[in-house]
Amino acid sequence: MNNKILVVAEVRDGALKGISKEAMVFAAAASNSLSAEVVSVALGADLSQVAPALAACGGRRSLQVEDPGLDPYTPEAYVEALSQVISKEDPAMVVIGHSYQAMDFFPRLAAAHGGALVPDVTAMDADGAFTRKVINGKLDARTVPAEGVRIFVSLQQGAFPVTEFSGEAQVESCSVDLSGVTPRKVIEIAPAEVGEVDLAAAEKIVSGGRGVGDKDKFQIVFDLAEAMGAAVGASRPPCDAEWVEHQRQIGSSGQVVAPKLYVALGISGAIQHLVGMRGSQCIVAINKDPNAAIFQEATYGIVGDLHEVVPELIAALNEAKE
Numbered sequence: 001m002n003n004k005i006l007v008v009a010e011v012r013d014g015a016l017k018g019i020s021k022e023a024m025v026f027a028a029a030a031s032n033s034l035s036a037e038v039v040s041v042a043l044g045a046d047l048s049q050v051a052p053a054l055a056a057c058g059g060r061r062s063l064q065v066e067d068p069g070l071d072p073y074t075p076e077a078y079v080e081a082l083s084q085v086i087s088k089e090d091p092a093m094v095v096i097g098h099s100y101q102a103m104d105f106f107p108r109l110a111a112a113h114g115g116a117l118v119p120d121v122t123a124m125d126a127d128g129a130f131t132r133k134v135i136n137g138k139l140d141a142r143t144v145p146a147e148g149v150r151i152f153v154s155l156q157q158g159a160f161p162v163t164e165f166s167g168e169a170q171v172e173s174c175s176v177d178l179s180g181v182t183p184r185k186v187i188e189i190a191p192a193e194v195g196e197v198d199l200a201a202a203e204k205i206v207s208g209g210r211g212v213g214d215k216d217k218f219q220i221v222f223d224l225a226e227a228m229g230a231a232v233g234a235s236r237p238p239c240d241a242e243w244v245e246h247q248r249q250i251g252s253s254g255q256v257v258a259p260k261l262y263v264a265l266g267i268s269g270a271i272q273h274l275v276g277m278r279g280s281q282c283i284v285a286i287n288k289d290p291n292a293a294i295f296q297e298a299t300y301g302i303v304g305d306l307h308e309v310v311p312e313l314i315a316a317l318n319e320a321k322e
């Protein structure tokens with residue numbers, strides 16, 4: 001095996017997904033400690049937009065695998081195409097963001113190569129041990145793959161926030177032969193439900209918890225979000241109580257988000273919620289309990305009744321806009 005890290009980029013609607021940039025951040029850090037070369041690879045039918053975006057994320061080379069059989073995505077075609085790339089490049093480590101698509105095909109790819117699969121990683125030590133959250137985020141498990149085995153690592157969204165990239169990779173096209181593949185037939189790709197918010201892409205999120213009070217009072221979360229130009233999220237209780245749609249739930253059984261700014265209103269900071277938002281760059285918590293666990297994670301904290309604090313914040317924001 002070569003001392004290379006192969007980063008598999010995810011492409012959606014012809015564009016590079018943000019989680020792939022996080023994978024490039026991880027690869028850059030890992031390449032420093034392992035003295036490895038970083039090579040990225042993107043797959044699709046038309047990568048004209050993706051190629052420059054991925055190359056700008058660094059690494060030495062950026063492979064573009066263009067084939068009509070790679071769009072729409074099927075696990076069969078992806079596993080075959082990536083298997084051919086892996087055979088050519090012979091990397092010691094293959095890295096991907098832990099997305100739904102990755103969960104669909106990455107274990108199959110690892111098995112096809114007899115590799116060691118380390119899923120949903122949040123950190124890697126200098127000695128090559130990986131950290132993963134287990135038991136709903138309550139424990140950190142350290143995983144050390146057996147020596148001499150190719151490692152397939154998927155990275156938890158938000159664990160490796162995107163900073164600035166330095167350097168640009170050399171773009172190379174790479175052909176694959178998919179003639180032996182019989183992919184499943186994709187009948188339809190259903191669009192997201194009307195009204196669903198892609199919280200994973202939001203730069204600012206205001207989230208409300210049980211402490212907001214009830215369905216009517218939850219309007220205050222929307223009001224602050226509107227004043228800030230932010231998306232609205234929630235902890236699990238407001239979703240279970242149907243104050244807001246389930247798609248807004250953030251946490252271990254909801255969405256994992258990593259915005260620049262996350263404002264938590266009346267949220268205690270249970271671990272199941274924290275695993276969904278602790279990758280945020282700046283966390284502001286408003287809670288009337290000074291001992292709430294959310295304050296351990298918060299960049300800024302306000303101890304107080306949110307129904308007194310938030311109207312003042314909204315007024316100050318509106319005044320600043322004027």
Ligand SMILES: Cc1cc2nc3c(=O)[nH]c(=O)nc-3n(C[C@H](O)[C@H](O)[C@H](O)COP(=O)(O)OP(=O)(O)OC[C@H]3O[C@@H](n4cnc5c(N)ncnc54)[C@H](O)[C@@H]3O)c2cc1C
Pocket residue numbers: 136208209210211212234235236237238249250251252253254255265266267268269270271272273276286287288289292304305306307
């Ligand atoms: C398998 C499993 C999966 C789960 N998945 C998730 C998940 O994905 N996401 C998730 O969020 N939870 C999840 N949970 C639930 C989780 O354990 C917590 O119960 C939940 O996160 C608590 O939500 P909360 O902080 O809104 O409510 P609480 O823990 O009840 O906290 C409410 C907070 O509001 C504060 N407060 C009350 N009134 C005010 C006020 N007027 N002003 C300011 N502060 C006030 C209180 O001091 C308190 O800290 C899961 C649980 C399990 C078992």
